[in-house]
Amino acid sequence: DTAVSQTPKYLVTQMGNDKSIKCEQNLGHDTMYWYKQDSKKFLKIMFSYNNKELIINETVPNRFSPKSPDKAHLNLHINSLELGDSAVYFCASSFGTGGAWAFFGQGTRLTVV
Amino acid sequence: AQTVTQSQPEMSVQEAETVTLSCTYDTSESDYYLFWYKQPPSRQMILVIRQEAYKQQNATENRFSVNFQKAAKSFSLKISDSQLGDAAMYYCAYRSGSLYGKLIFGQGTELSVKP
Numbered sequence: 001d002t003a004v005s006q007t008p009k010y011l012v013t014q015m016g017n018d019k020s021i022k023c024e025q026n027l028g029h030d031t032m033y034w035y036k037q038d039s040k041k042f043l044k045i046m047f048s049y050n051n052k053e054l055i056i057n058e059t060v061p062n063r064f065s066p067k068s069p070d071k072a073h074l075n076l077h078i079n080s081l082e083l084g085d086s087a088v089y090f091c092a093s094s095f096g097t098g099g100a101w102a103f104f105g106q107g108t109r110l111t112v113v
Numbered sequence: 114a115q116t117v118t119q120s121q122p123e124m125s126v127q128e129a130e131t132v133t134l135s136c137t138y139d140t141s142e143s144d145y146y147l148f149w150y151k152q153p154p155s156r157q158m159i160l161v162i163r164q165e166a167y168k169q170q171n172a173t174e175n176r177f178s179v180n181f182q183k184a185a186k187s188f189s190l191k192i193s194d195s196q197l198g199d200a201a202m203y204y205c206a207y208r209s210g211s212l213y214g215k216l217i218f219g220q221g222t223e224l225s226v227k228p
Contacts (some may be wrong), residue, residue: 031213041152041202043218090158096213097187099146099165104158 003027006091006105013081014113019107021076023091029103031055031096032074034066037088037107047075050096081112115140126195127227133180134190134222136205147181147188147218148192152221153201161203162205164188166210192224200226 002026013019025032033056034046048056049068063079074091088109092102126132148173150162164181166171171179176193180227192199205219 033215035216041221043204043221045215045217048213048215050213056215088156092158092216099163099208099210101146101148101160101163101208102216104150107156107158109156113188 004091004093004103004105006089006108009106010107010109012109012111012113015081015083017095018077018079019110020078021089021091021110023074023076023105025072025091025093025103027093027103029093029095029100030071031094031100032068032071033092033094033102033106034074034076035090035092037054037090039087043090047083058111078110081110083112086110086112115142115209115217117205117217117219118221119203119205121222122220123223123225124205124228126192126199128195128197128222130195131191131193132195132224133207134192134203134205134224136188136219138186138188138207138219140203140209142209142211145214145227146208146210147179148206148216148222149177149179149190149204149206150204150218151199151201152204154170158204162190190215192228195226197226200224 031050034094047066052068088107091105094102147164
């Protein structure tokens, strides 16, 4: 049983389209995250939610909109996709306490053509 | 702001040998945690080891151990008896001890293991 699952694993789409990535965790964690891994494999946080409430919103274009319907789900919707959005997007979850480590999904490789 | 630096983009080790990956960080906080994550070609991020800043004792997990030098803000990972399956990208990460702290990653070190 996968702890943090993301769908889809691969996504190829044209510029200007709107797409969503879904994430679900079954670990009972109260905090979920979206990370972006760029072409140089650098990982950077985009958003964090705790119990459906937005906690962290890094400097991300407002074309990216996260939605958390409940604490087990955190989806990422991207409008008007651009070539520069091509990356691997990771969902992760943890307990909100500082020492807790994060469990990651398998990532979604988004390619914008 | 906190930063994490991995100065070795690539490292190589012979199978069964020992290798050390370097990591330094910068913070003004006293309460924090440090992690090493592994990302094999499968892309899955896997936690390797975790260190609490308030603990002087270095963390160990089987063949993996850390050398945590708090004053120097250094957190290196030692892999003993390297195996082919250890080949991966390794990320050092920092997390504040405050609630809802985010993980801040270093640039990663690509480790290759030669048979």
